[in-house]
Amino acid sequence: MTPLIEVENLTLQFRTDEGLITAVEDVSFTLMKGEVMGLVGESGSGKSVTAKSLMHLNARNAVYSPGSRITLHADTGPVDVLSLRTPRELNVVRGGAISMIFQEPMASFAPAITIGKQMVEQLLLHSDMSKGAAKSVSIEMLDRVGISDAARRFDQYAFELSGGMRQRAMIAMALSTNPTLLIADEPTTALDVTIQAQVIDLMKDLVSEFGMGIIFITHDLGVVAQTADRVNVMYLGRLVEEGPVREVIRNPRHPYTQGLIAALPKLEDLDAPLTPVPGDIPSPLERPSGCVFNTRCSQVVGEECMALVPTNCRLDETHSVACHIYREAAE
Amino acid sequence: MSRSLIQASGLSVHFPIGSGLFVKQLLKAVDSVSIEIEKGSFFGLVGESGSGKTTLGRALLKAVPISAGTAHYDDGEVAYDLQELDGAELKDYRTRAQLIFQDPYAALSPRMTVRDIIAEPLEVMGLTKGRAETDERVREIAARCRLNLEHLRRFPHAFSGGQRQRISIARALVSGPKFVVADESVAALDVSIQADVLNLLKQLQDELGLTFMFISHDLSVVAHTCDHVAVMYLGRLIETAPTRMLFEAPRHPYTKALFSAIPSLDPDDDRTAQKLAGEIPSPTDQPPGCKFQTRCPHAIDICKSQEPALETEDGHDVACHRWKELMELVAA
Numbered sequence: 001m002t003p004l005i006e007v008e009n010l011t012l013q014f015r016t017d018e019g020l021i022t023a024v025e026d027v028s029f030t031l032m033k034g035e036v037m038g039l040v041g042e043s044g045s046g047k048s049v050t051a052k053s054l055m056h057l058n059a060r061n062a063v064y065s066p067g068s069r070i071t072l073h074a075d076t077g078p079v080d081v082l083s084l085r086t087p088r089e090l091n092v093v094r095g096g097a098i099s100m101i102f103q104e105p106m107a108s109f110a111p112a113i114t115i116g117k118q119m120v121e122q123l124l125l126h127s128d129m130s131k132g133a134a135k136s137v138s139i140e141m142l143d144r145v146g147i148s149d150a151a152r153r154f155d156q157y158a159f160e161l162s163g164g165m166r167q168r169a170m171i172a173m174a175l176s177t178n179p180t181l182l183i184a185d186e187p188t189t190a191l192d193v194t195i196q197a198q199v200i201d202l203m204k205d206l207v208s209e210f211g212m213g214i215i216f217i218t219h220d221l222g223v224v225a226q227t228a229d230r231v232n233v234m235y236l237g238r239l240v241e242e243g244p245v246r247e248v249i250r251n252p253r254h255p256y257t258q259g260l261i262a263a264l265p266k267l268e269d270l271d272a273p274l275t276p277v278p279g280d281i282p283s284p285l286e287r288p289s290g291c292v293f294n295t296r297c298s299q300v301v302g303e304e305c306m307a308l309v310p311t312n313c314r315l316d317e318t319h320s321v322a323c324h325i326y327r328e329a330a331e
Numbered sequence: 332m333s334r335s336l337i338q339a340s341g342l343s344v345h346f347p348i349g350s351g352l353f354v355k356q357l358l359k360a361v362d363s364v365s366i367e368i369e370k371g372s373f374f375g376l377v378g379e380s381g382s383g384k385t386t387l388g389r390a391l392l393k394a395v396p397i398s399a400g401t402a403h404y405d406d407g408e409v410a411y412d413l414q415e416l417d418g419a420e421l422k423d424y425r426t427r428a429q430l431i432f433q434d435p436y437a438a439l440s441p442r443m444t445v446r447d448i449i450a451e452p453l454e455v456m457g458l459t460k461g462r463a464e465t466d467e468r469v470r471e472i473a474a475r476c477r478l479n480l481e482h483l484r485r486f487p488h489a490f491s492g493g494q495r496q497r498i499s500i501a502r503a504l505v506s507g508p509k510f511v512v513a514d515e516s517v518a519a520l521d522v523s524i525q526a527d528v529l530n531l532l533k534q535l536q537d538e539l540g541l542t543f544m545f546i547s548h549d550l551s552v553v554a555h556t557c558d559h560v561a562v563m564y565l566g567r568l569i570e571t572a573p574t575r576m577l578f579e580a581p582r583h584p585y586t587k588a589l590f591s592a593i594p595s596l597d598p599d600d601d602r603t604a605q606k607l608a609g610e611i612p613s614p615t616d617q618p619p620g621c622k623f624q625t626r627c628p629h630a631i632d633i634c635k636s637q638e639p640a641l642e643t644e645d646g647h648d649v650a651c652h653r654w655k656e657l658m659e660l661v662a663a
Contacts, residue, residue: 042521043492162610163380192379192548194607197592201606219521222594245598263526265555267593270575274555276527280491 001032004181004213005054005072011065012046012053020063021284023049025237025292031181033073036207036214038228038245040221040260044281046237047217051183054215055094056081072097074180096126099174103186105166109158115142116154119173126177141172145202164195168202175206185217200226221264225249230318233257236281236292239312243319253321255299291324301325336510336542337368337391341400344383344390348615358615360386362566363400365641368510368542368559370406373533375557375574376546377589381611383566384546388512391544392428393421404428406509426456429508433515435495439487445498446483449473452506468505475535476501493524497531504535514546529556550593554578562586565622566614572647582649582658585623621652629653 012024024046031037041047052058054070070081074097084090102108110118116138123134135154142150145168158166167187174182184203188196204227207214216227224231224245231248233241233256241254252258259277266272279296282288288295290306297305304310304324313326344361361383368374378384389395391402393413402413404424411424429452432438439448449469452458459465473483476497487495496516503511513532517525533556536543547553553560554574561571562583570583581587588607609626612618621639624630631653639650651657 274526277523
């Protein structure tokens with residue numbers, strides 16, 4: 001397998017009135033072509049900010065540290081994403097090689113422009129298609145994602161579509177430019193379970209058909225288990241565990257991942273008590289020193305948890321974890 | 332003394348829409364629902380968006396007008412017929428029935444201290460004699476919700492989602508209600524915090540003898556917290572049973588589909604169970620017969636013309652023409 005996107009030592013801070021706030025710290029990972037990666041974490045864990053950096057899409061007050069590097073292996077050759085500056089350069093990644101699906105489809109479509117017009121507009125921007133060709137490609141895509149009567153829907157506005165239909169249209173729009181990487185930020189969170197199941201099935205079909213890489217951002221481990229090949233777990237801006245989906249869910253190693261899975265209410269065992277991860281996620285203004293999880297961890301092994309940032313320990317070829325418990329094992 | 336705190340029969344909430352002079356369309360948000368909520372129970376209400384679960388909750392709080400049917404409240408001290416409640420009695424009911432909102436970020440005023448937020452219901456309803464008594468009650472309920480004195484002086488922005496939800500809970504409980512409607516109260520919280528808030532609700536129910544109506548779209552949360560569950564679809568109650576019974580052997584095809592749609596934590600669980608096609612119809616344009624017939628894989632002619640009534644068997648109610656036949660089919 002060849003790498004699709006490589007993230008190296010990504011550190012990102014936001015300049016605010018209250019000082020520099022660290023959103024992402026020293027995150028590195030590689031996504032292969034055709035691979036589906038789940039990016040899991042709570043609100044404030046930095047998962048969306050990480051994904052947005054891949055398109056250099058963070059707000060103006062974002063400061064990338066000098067060592068941060070993101071390399072996209074597009075069809076035309078490697079692109080150093082963080083060095084892109086002008087809108088023309090950025091077009092190559094934004095909506096070109098990388099497409100994004102957002103959580104709230106109603107907020108992602110312009111309300112006063114028809115779905116079709118928005119789809120055609122981006123095709124004209126990112127390819128040398130004629131207007132007529134763009135229209136037929138758009139209708140074909142709408143049809144492909146299971147929207148019945150696609151030609152009529154093409155001329156409708158977002159508010160005329162139901163929630164599930166809008167999310168399908170969003171997916172059609174994201175895929176019509178034939179991206180090599182699709183970022184889906186909580187694409188099913190706003191949907192009802194029966195519709196969520198439909199959208200998950202659709203996305204699975206599309207992966208096998210189009211073969212692009214997908215980064216699936218979600219807080220729902222069930223959704224990850226059903227869609228992803230690999231999982232990255234983030235906490236307070238750090239990558240704490242990374243591995244194949246089966247391995248991480250069945251045999252979680254980081255105390256945070258273990259806590260997250262234990263906190264889930266399970267349908268198989270209704271008698272099991274619900275065990276929350278104690279405490280609250282600290283404010284990004286008060287990042288703990290040492291391991292970021294030390295304020296809530298029930299398995300603190302000693303002083304090093306408070307003082308030293310744990311390095312990544314490889315448990316095997318594909319599974320790694322950033323926790324002091326495993327340091328000896330790795331040495 | 333009756334066992335049930337709330338008993339609703341044929342309860343409907345209809346909203347007229349459009350401003351046409353002659354023909355007003357009716358949106359039937361809740362249509363002829365009968366439920367009974369036992370004292371001290373944790374009653375779950377599930378359904379997709381547009382199923383009417385929130386409206387039913389509000390109707391039982393008398394926060395939306397009841398169009399038809401009856402709803403009876405009896406806590407042992409007082410008994411009210413909610414459909415005709417007004418004046419001083421309605422005011423009294425407000426202290427006995429409270430709502431916890433979904434979004435702890437939107438529900439708390441950013442300009443008020445936590446103390447003032449929690450004290451507001453007492454002051455508005457005139458339940459205390461003076462500031463000293465108000466402070467006393469605020470401190471007591473805050474302590475139960477694990478908020479300390481230091482917290483009471485701060486403003487909501489200083490708190491995390493879980494702490495904010497605890498503030499909302501304290502505010503809802505400060506007037507000493509007997510009946511609490513929790514509308515998607517953990518939906519906006521992270522998983523690691525969600526369990527904490529659920530445990531707190533259960534604990535408060537125990538300590539204060541509360542009766543909860545817990546509205547949620549998350550079936551696994553409902554399965555873990557509720558004693559009894561009712562499933563709604565397009566304004567109708569389609570199935571209700573004790574939690575275990577419902578989760579072990581759902582009878583309605585919609586409930587079955589809802590269960591099979593929950594993404595499993597097991598990556599190898601490739602459930603072949605039927606997935607539902609289509610979406611919930613608009614409440615202004617309801618299908619004839621069974622409300623679920625447009626999406627039901629088992630619909631036959633009778634489903635398209637005749638609406639099934641709620642049938643009770645072994646304390647488990649279901650509204651489906653074919654449920655028995657389908658259960659036998661599965662068993663065979």
